[in-house]
Amino acid sequence: MSASSRFAVAVHILALLETNPNQALSSSCIAASVNTNPVVIRRILGMLNRAGLVYTEYGADGGTRLARSADEITLNDIYHATENCRILPLHASSPNQDCRCGRTIQPVLSTIFSHAEAAMQQVLANKSLAEVVNEMQCKPNPSALPHS
Amino acid sequence: MSASSRFAVAVHILALLETNPNQALSSSCIAASVNTNPVVIRRILGMLNRAGLVYTEYGADGGTRLARSADEITLNDIYHATENCRILPLHASSPNQDCRCGRTIQPVLSTIFSHAEAAMQQVLANKSLAEVVNEMQCKPNPSALPHS
DNA sequence: TAAAATGTAACTATACTTGTTTCATATTCA
């Protein structure tokens, strides 16, 4: 029933890119901030790339940069880039179609679940990456990248 | 993290109880409508029991009945009875606390995620089991229990 | 050409869900 932590990590990645706009960050550098393996980061960067939220340069001194300004990226954009399945799933196997209840419940539930998900996504759509970074920077005791 | 269909099955169970108010339904009877194993149904009935939404009678001619009127049960009640973990999880392992971004992102995300979840639950809270059953009964071609 | 970076495949460990079998326990009724 829950999403994965990819979404949270993706927001983390993009916030780190936004707060370091003058350099392309490598997956190793990002992984040091997230506290995981660089391949995990590259997997998520691939999703963000395909969604057009970042772009990546190969080779020495390569890395990833934001493809858009942070106030033009909403959390819902990031959510859709990293999570695909429905939050509220219907039955694992189809109910008994010979029973009135089994035959009629899924379309009714499907509509309600769609509305519930839409309400959640509306909250995410109203929050930009720029706002997230701004709220983070209201926290005390600043420092730079993980290693510097 | 995989998704659970317990919530959908729980609504199905309660809708079936509501549409058959004159008899206690056995887990086998319910399982025939849901199209699964009776033990799967009993597991979910246990959650609904503990949440006070149904009550169960042992023995021959036993089974389960609704503990409250269907217009006093919301989908959010059922949701809380059957699902416990958060819809939008934070990082699997704690980010690097030596990095400003790693140190500040989780509280910010946690607040936003709570609001997003609350919006979803508000939609569920505004829909009663009675409304769900009513919408189901607007469907054509009625019939009774799976076996009768 | 060497170094540094990406993208991707493959593998492991872990966890959760679903389905199943089994059995002890409770209740009803002939």
Place this chain on the structure above:
DNA sequence: TGAATATGAAACAAGTATAGTTACATTTTA
């Protein structure tokens, strides 16, 4: 009393998803 019919719970297998890891081919720059 005892058979029948239920529940509740434990244990297990199979399937799926995630997170982490290793390894390697590819791309780019110096």
